[in-house]
Structure formats: C-alpha cells, structure tokens
Amino acid sequence: MLPKNTAERLSKIYGVLQTISKDAEYVTSKELAAVMGTTDFTIRKDIGALNIMNFGRKGYHVEELSSALGRVLQLTRPYRTCVVGLGKLGTAVLDYEAFKDAGFDIVAGFDINLNKVERLHTEIAVYHSSDLDHIVKSKSVEVAIIAVPQASAQEVATTLVANGVKAILNFSPAQIKVPKGIALYNMDFTAALRFVVSQI
Amino acid sequence: MLPKNTAERLSKIYGVLQTISKDAEYVTSKELAAVMGTTDFTIRKDIGALNIMNFGRKGYHVEELSSALGRVLQLTRPYRTCVVGLGKLGTAVLDYEAFKDAGFDIVAGFDINLNKVERLHTEIAVYHSSDLDHIVKSKSVEVAIIAVPQASAQEVATTLVANGVKAILNFSPAQIKVPKGIALYNMDFTAALRFVVSQI
Numbered sequence: 598m599l600p601k602n603t604a605e606r607l608s609k610i611y612g613v614l615q616t617i618s619k620d621a622e623y624v625t626s627k628e629l630a631a632v633m634g635t636t637d638f639t640i641r642k643d644i645g646a647l648n649i650m651n652f653g654r655k656g657y658h659v660e661e662l663s664s665a666l667g668r669v670l671q672l673t674r675p676y677r678t679c680v681v682g683l684g685k686l687g688t689a690v691l692d693y694e695a696f697k698d699a700g701f702d703i704v705a706g707f708d709i710n711l712n713k714v715e716r717l718h719t720e721i722a723v724y725h726s727s728d729l730d731h732i733v734k735s736k737s738v739e740v741a742i743i744a745v746p747q748a749s750a751q752e753v754a755t756t757l758v759a760n761g762v763k764a765i766l767n768f769s770p771a772q773i774k775v776p777k778g779i780a781l782y783n784m785d786f787t788a789a790l791r792f793v794v795s796q797i
Numbered sequence: 798m799l800p801k802n803t804a805e806r807l808s809k810i811y812g813v814l815q816t817i818s819k820d821a822e823y824v825t826s827k828e829l830a831a832v833m834g835t836t837d838f839t840i841r842k843d844i845g846a847l848n849i850m851n852f853g854r855k856g857y858h859v860e861e862l863s864s865a866l867g868r869v870l871q872l873t874r875p876y877r878t879c880v881v882g883l884g885k886l887g888t889a890v891l892d893y894e895a896f897k898d899a900g901f902d903i904v905a906g907f908d909i910n911l912n913k914v915e916r917l918h919t920e921i922a923v924y925h926s927s928d929l930d931h932i933v934k935s936k937s938v939e940v941a942i943i944a945v946p947q948a949s950a951q952e953v954a955t956t957l958v959a960n961g962v963k964a965i966l967n968f969s970p971a972q973i974k975v976p977k978g979i980a981l982y983n984m985d986f987t988a989a990l991r992f993v994v995s996q997i
Contacts, residue, residue: 599995601834602802608992612985616972632972634801634981670995678990685889690986692885695970699987740994764993766986770895772816772832780996781834782989785812786890786966787899789982790878792808793964794940795799795870796980 599669606643607666609633614663615699625656675700676764679738681729681753682745683708683717686768690742691721704736709749729753733760740764747771754781799869806843807866809833814863815899825856875900876964879938881929881953882945883908883917886968890942891921904936909949929953933960940964947971 599607613632617624626637626644633640641652649665650657667673678701680691690696691706706723708714714723724732733741733756741762745753750771757765764780767773775781799807813832817824826837826844833840841852849865850857867873878901880891890896891906906923908914914923924932933941933956941962945953950971957965964980967973975981 689885782993793982
C-alpha cells in the first residue's frame with residue numbers, strides 16, 4: 598500500500614492528467630506542480646518512487662503516466678459505491694457526474710426519511726436506511742460515502758463495514774473509527790476552511 | 798506562513814481538539830494520531846516545530862494546545878465568508894452550521910439563477926451573481942467558497958480576487974489559477990474517492 602501523503606498527491610495528479618490529456622501529449626513536473634500548488638521536486642519524488650517511468654526531456658508522457666498511476670492507485674476497474682444520507686449534500690453527491698467518469702458507479706442511496714426516499718428524482722435506486730445492511734451486502738457495495746448527521750455517522754459506518762464495505766469517504770464532521778484494513782478519508786469542510794485561511 | 802502539509806495537518810488537529818475539549822483535559826500524540834490516521838511521530842513533529850508548548854508526561858493540555866494552534870492558524874478572529882453557486886452543494890454549504898462555530902461568518906450567497914435566489918429559504922442574504930463584485934467589496938468578504946459549475950469557476954475566482962477575497966475553497970472540479978499571495982484549496986471529491994480506494 599502507498600504511504601498516505603503520496604497516495605493523496607498521486608490521486609490529485611491522476612485527476613489533473615485526466616483534464617489535460619485532451620490537450621497535451623507531455624507534461625513537465627513544473628507544470629504539474631503549478632496546478633497542484635506544490636514543488637516540482639515533490640512531484641518528481643512521488644512519481645519517481647513508483648519506478649514506473651522515467652522523466653524524459655519533454656516531461657512525462659501524459660497517457661502513459663495516467664495509465665501507470667491508474668494501476669498503482671487500483672483504478673483499473675469500477676467500484677460499486679453507495680451514498681448514505683440524502684440531505685442537500687448527499688443528493689448533490691448522488692448526482693455528481695464526475696464520479697461515474699472516474700469509475701465510481703453509484704449503485705444505491707439511503708435515507709432515514711421515507712418521504713425523501715419516495716420524493717427524490719434520480720435514476721439511482723434509493724432505499725430506506727433500515728435496508729442498509731442487506732442492500733449493501735446483496736449489491737456487493739465496496740465503497741460508501743457518508744453524508745448523515747454527526748450523531749449517526751459511526752453507527753452507519755459500523756453497519757457498512759459489517760456488510761462488506763472496504764472504503765469510506767466521510768462527509769460528516771464525526772470522527773469515525775473503522776477497523777484496521779478499512780480505508781477512511783474525512784472530507785472535513787471546516788478543516789479545509791481553517792487550512793485555507795492559515796495560508797493567507 | 799506554515800508549510801502546506803503541516804498547516805493541513807494542524808488544521809485537522811485543531812478540529813479534533815474542539816471535539817474532545819469537552820471530555821478530556823489532556824491528549825497524547827498517540828491518541829491524536831489514532832483519530833487522524835497518522836503516526837504519533839508526525840503529530841509530535843508538527844506540533845514540536847511550532848515551539849509553542851512541550852509534550853508533558855500526561856500529553857498536551859487540550860485547551861492550551863487548542864488556543865496556541867488557533868493563534869498559529871490565524872483563527873483568533875472571525876472571517877467574512879461568501880458562497881458562490883447555490884445548487885445542492887452550495888446551499889448545503891450555505892447552511893452548514895459547523896462553519897459559524899468555527900469562526901466563519903457566511904455573510905452572502907450568490908447564484909446566477911434569479912428564481913433560485915428568490916426561492917431560497919435561508920437567513921443569509923443571497924444575491925444575483927451580477928452583484929458579486931460590488932457586494933464582495935462592500936461587505937469586505939475575505940474568504941469565498943466556490944460551488945459553481947466547472948465552466949464558470951475561473952471567472953468567478955478572478956472576480957472574487959479582484960474585489961478583495963484572500964482565500965478560496967474550491968468545490969468545483971475546475972483547476973482554478975489564482976495570483977501569488979491568494980490562498981486556494983481544492984475540495985476535489987473525485988480525488989478523495991480515488992485516494993480512499995488506493996488505501997484498500
């Protein structure tokens with residue numbers, strides 16, 4: 598498994614490569630660094646450590662680097678993904694087009710409010726939260742996005758993991774605990790705002 | 798200014814301290830590391846580099862560390878903040894309670910759709926995007942959250958910066974460019990999902 602900091606940066610590099618792959622055949626570490634707000638040294642170190650390709654005179658070959666990073670990041674197949682909690686944020690995430698292009702198939706949404714489940718206009722199958730356990734299992738969901746209120750986030754995470762989910766993206770402000778071997782990333786909006794003002 | 802990686806981790810530590818400050822007087826680097834998914838060595842190095850306090854036998858004094866980090870991260874005063882783009886994600890962010898507690902006063906919202914601006918039920922003043930420049934200036938907005946579609950993100954960012962915004966949190970998938978001295982952080986949902994599956 599990749600070190601966290603490296604994997605985080607490589608995931609961003611991978612995303613940048615997707616956006617520039619239509620326009621450019623080669624990209625330099627300097628160009629990548631400028632877009633990512635880091636140094637070209639860090640970029641070369643991160644990519645260099647993978648021993649996947651050399652940095653030639655023209656820079657990295659965009660498509661080769663992209664496909665090599667895809668393999669390293671395990672993005673060579675689609676992941677069955679669900680969204681738990683269909684408030685404003687959850688429904689925004691449910692319909693987030695970019696996920697599908699990136700290989701994340703949103704196969705189910707869940708909410709505790711039955712009216713909301715019935716009212717939602719989306720092509721994705723939505724269920725009441727009481728069905729979370731058996732739907733996650735029967736649909737072989739591997740990745741989950743949590744967008745429930747802080748108070749219920751841990752219980753939801755525990756149910757998800759018990760039914761086979763291997764990776765969780767947590768949008769709630771809760772500090773969720775997961776067993777070893779389960780991947781967790783907190784999208785902490787407040788921490789992000791604090792970080793950005795510390796850079797003023 | 799703090800190095801980016803350090804500031805990012807310190808912002809998260811600061812958030813963790815807020816949640817545990819009701820329950821605990823002291824916290825160890827091990828406990829912080831467990832919640833943050835990093836090593837206690839990294840925690841001690843990040844906090845140690847600030848020369849703000851010693852790690853005693855009981856660990857860090859939660860309140861002292863919290864107020865010291867608040868100073869380092871420049872969180873000792875509230876920041877006037879706006880949200881541009883009031884789709885599902887933007888309205889979720891507009892009403893995000895935790896921001897206010899964290900010292901970010903959302904003073905305005907903007908959308909290009911006049912009907913949406915009129916229809917929105919929120920206590921926050923919302924305006925048409927054509928008023929972005931003069932409202933941002935007259936309200937002395939310092940921090941902006943961008944939640945517009947990818948195609949208009951750069952134009953919005955340019956207008957914000959031209960009218961005094963110093964820090965931008967970008968929720969759009971666009972790779973925004975800002976002048977030197979302006980802080981920018983990309984909340985890239987897709988990169989986060991890619992990262993989390995790379996850790997499986």
